[in-house]
Amino acid sequence: xxxxxxxxxxxxxxxxxxxxxxxxxxxxxxxxxxxxxxxxxxxxxxxxxxxxxxxxxxxxxxxxxxxxxxxxxxxxxxxxxxxxxxxxxxxxxxxxxxxxxxxxxxxxxxxxxxxxxxxxxxxxxxxxxxxxxxxxxxxxxxxxxxxxxxxxxxxxxxxxxxxxxxxxxxxxxxxxxxx
Amino acid sequence: xxxxxxxxxxxxxxxxxxxxxxxxxxxxxxxxxxxxxxxxxxxxxxxxxxxxxxxxxxxxxxxxxxxxxxxxxxxxxxxxxxxxxxxxxxxxxxxxxxxxxxxxxxxxxxxxxxxxxxxxxxxxxxxxxxxxxxxxxxxxxxxxxxxxxxxxxxxxxxxxxxxxxxxxxxxxxxxxxxxxxxxxxxxxxxxxxxxxxxxxxxxxxxxxxxxxx
Numbered sequence: 001x002x003x004x005x006x007x008x009x010x011x012x013x014x015x016x017x018x019x020x021x022x023x024x025x026x027x028x029x030x031x032x033x034x035x036x037x038x039x040x041x042x043x044x045x046x047x048x049x050x051x052x053x054x055x056x057x058x059x060x061x062x063x064x065x066x067x068x069x070x071x072x073x074x075x076x077x078x079x080x081x082x083x084x085x086x087x088x089x090x091x092x093x094x095x096x097x098x099x100x101x102x103x104x105x106x107x108x109x110x111x112x113x114x115x116x117x118x119x120x121x122x123x124x125x126x127x128x129x130x131x132x133x134x135x136x137x138x139x140x141x142x143x144x145x146x147x148x149x150x151x152x153x154x155x156x157x158x159x160x161x162x163x164x165x166x167x168x169x170x171x172x173x174x175x176x177x178x179x
Numbered sequence: 180x181x182x183x184x185x186x187x188x189x190x191x192x193x194x195x196x197x198x199x200x201x202x203x204x205x206x207x208x209x210x211x212x213x214x215x216x217x218x219x220x221x222x223x224x225x226x227x228x229x230x231x232x233x234x235x236x237x238x239x240x241x242x243x244x245x246x247x248x249x250x251x252x253x254x255x256x257x258x259x260x261x262x263x264x265x266x267x268x269x270x271x272x273x274x275x276x277x278x279x280x281x282x283x284x285x286x287x288x289x290x291x292x293x294x295x296x297x298x299x300x301x302x303x304x305x306x307x308x309x310x311x312x313x314x315x316x317x318x319x320x321x322x323x324x325x326x327x328x329x330x331x332x333x334x335x336x337x338x339x340x341x342x343x344x345x346x347x348x349x350x351x352x353x354x355x356x357x358x359x360x361x362x363x364x365x366x367x368x369x370x371x372x373x374x375x376x377x378x379x380x381x382x383x384x385x386x387x388x389x390x391x392x
Contacts, residue, residue: 017380024362
């Protein structure tokens with residue numbers, strides 16, 4: 001089985017026709033399905049949060065079989081993820097996207113569990129500490145994309161679980177939990 | 180060689196070892212050269228044999244099967260490519276290709292009845308019926324070879340189909356697009372030569388289920 005670093009690639013990745021958008025509907029559906037799964041799996045294990053469609057994202061081409069996904073194909077697969085709520089287009093034009101291998105709601109749940117596990121129910125912590133501090137090491141929050149973290153926090157703020165406040169500088173945004 | 184004591188004796192021993200080593204290397208080289216020569220002789224005799232018995236190879240399945248075995252022993256695969264000596268001499272590359280296409284055809288036609296699994300014997304019978312008017316007889320061995328050749332390549336281009344089966348472009352495209360619509364083929368437009376390829380993922384499952392009988 002071919003690998004990309006530590007990641008085991010599925011068999012279809014070595015089969016040239018999968019790099020061409022299939023015209024027959026049933027075949028296309030199967031194709032889109034396996035590509036969606038691959039993209040999510042890969043991003044989750046590699047902790048990738050943003051994909052640039054015009055950049056060298058390793059899944060978009062396979063040099064071993066000398067095939068690359070056309071821009072149209074890339075767009076088709078990402079759009080399918082967007083429809084499922086597993087991705088969001090960033091900015092105008094379908095060039096960059098956010099990958100939600102956890103949905104925002106899932107991230108919110110992870111934050112709540114993190115708070116409970118660390119006894120932070122009545123504490124204050126900076127946003128930066130949540131994603132790079134000592135407590136988050138070994139948890140899924142470690143290295144999370146800042147924008148995604150903020151969205152999950154705002155979701156929890158709306159539910160009254162916490163309050164976000166600004167610190168002395170942009171880096172000092174903090175969170176006070178009231179759970 | 181009598182051993183002498185002291186440094187002189189040591190130097191002699193070292194020189195003797197060197198000479199034995201060189202001798203050993205030469206012997207190995209001679210053996211390899213002889214083997215290469217024998218192999219080359221065998222191959223040219225095999226080609227001579229093939230020339231002489233061309234008709235038997237074409238017409239007689241049992242003879243053909245033994246011929247393949249003989250070739251395999253010297254590392255010759257007459258079906259490896261459709262170009263070159265073997266293909267031109269025997270013209271059997273096309274035979275197996277055509278067989279491969281007919282086999283896929285039969286498997287397609289019987290799929291509604293057997294769900295995609297067909298017994299090798301039955302396949303051969305259907306094949307013989309279909310080829311009743313054809314000049315060359317077909318054996319189960321032939322079927323297996325044709326299938327393994329199809330599997331090896333896995334895809335065709337429109338040109339190839341036209342050329343090998345003497346079909347018009349329209350007919351070739353129609354046939355391939357039908358297989359595409361049936362979900363039995365997938366297109367591949369990514370090759371740098373710009374030519375569309377039709378891949379047959381079903382062939383792997385056909386060859387596995389047939390081979391298991």
